[in-house]
Amino acid sequence: MTWKERRLITVLSVILAILSAALLIVLGIRYRESRDAVQDPDAQAAQAAQAAGSAYASLSVYSGSATLSFSIQEDGTWVWDDDTEFPLDDSTIRSIMDLLSDLTPQQVLSDPESLESYELDAPSASISAVKADQSTVSVTFGKATTDGTSRYATMNGDSSTVYIFADTLYQALQTPIYDMMTLPELPVLTEETITSISIQGPGEDAEPLLLAAQHTDSATTWLSGGEDVTGNATVQALLEDLEQLEIARCVDYRPSEEAASICGFDDPDALVQVTYTPEGGSESVLTLTVGNPEPAGTGRYARVGADTTIYLLETALLDPLMRVAAGGLSS
Structure with a gap:
């Protein structure tokens, strides 16, 4: 190897060492930035709050039985941290923020008794909020006052003052997470918009009952098996209830197979398909799968379309439908 070759190798080695050092510096900076972002979620939430123009960045709420945490997004919407895809109706969150901002003590006990005497040693509820400036505010609630309309509390971890x-x-x-859910809206099913109704009772081999509508400018005629059943009382009651049908509440957002089985979806009591054409729209199909009655007897478990979420439909709006599913129009 000549001295020129050795010098070239030396120069190339120096250049490689410089490039390697520069790469390590860049990777180190990116690692620190990534580490800081992971280690400081409050800073990320605060940035989102500032972008959204919100006074609060995140909330953690303990109801006495469950803890729920929420964060604001840059577009101003709030998400449930346990499941950011949950269809959260954040009106409750905004109400809580307003109440927290306006919180004013009715009385301040600057020389309180022990925390145990106010049941603040085992709080009945609490809230902790991170503001847009990354400061925090927290309130811990103890027992109710004698009149039952107020509660003892401490703020920001300071046990020397009771409010x-x-x-x-x-x-x-106390609002449970499913009460904060944006429920799906069922279509308005009027007699004029419905084309057909199919109702199948329990069992895979059960024969569905089909009601077909014949619309004219002046009236609608309902046929079942070629027979005019327009005047049938069950048919008329069914049409009235379909027009008023709505989801009462969510029962289970992401149910397990066991939960779905308990609710009756292995062999549902009714499978309903309503073909309809909304005013100015195209023909659509609403599918309802109706399972078991819930224990209180106020409704039945139900699913909408391909959505696996289990909802509750009120019993009063399902009576004619379930009668048809069980025994047809003659029941």
């Missing part, structure tokens, strides 16, 4: 607040915020913290 008495109206229980409005406390009551808001």
Whole structure:
């Protein structure tokens, strides 16, 4: 190897060492940035709150039985941290924020008794919020006052002062997550928009009952098996209830197979398909799968279309439908 070749190798080695050092520096900077972002979620939430123009970035709510955490997005919407795809109706979150911002003590006990005497050693509810400036505010609730309309509380972890607040915020913290869900809206099913109704009872081999509508400018005639059943009382009751049908509440957002089985979806009591054409729209199909009655007897478990979520439909709006599913129009 000549001295020129050795010098070239030396120069190339120096260049490679410089490039390697520069690469390590860049990777180190990116690692620190990534680490800081992971280690400081409050900073990320605060940035989102500032972008959204919100006073609060995140909330953690303990109801006495469950803890729910929420974060704001840059577009101003709030998400449930446990499942960011959950269709959250954030009106409850905004109400809680307003109550927290306006929180004013009815009384301040600057020389309180022990926390145990106010049941603040085992709180009945609490809230912790991170503001857009990354400061935090927290309220911990103890027992109710004698009149039952207010509660003892501490703020920001300071046990030297006990406050008495109206229980409005406390009551808001009791809202379960499924009561914060944006429920799907069922289509408006009027007699004029419905083309056909198919109702199948339990069992895969059960023969569905089909009601077909014949519309004219002046009236609608309903046929079943070629027979005119327009005047049938069950048919008329069914049409009235379909027009009023709506989802009462969510029962289970992401049910397990066991939960779905318990609710009766292995062999549902009714499978309903309503073909309809909304005004100005195209023909669509609403599919309802109706399972078991819920224990309180106020409704039945149901699914909408391909959605696996289990909802509750009120019993009063399902009576004619379930009668037809069980025994046809003659039942």
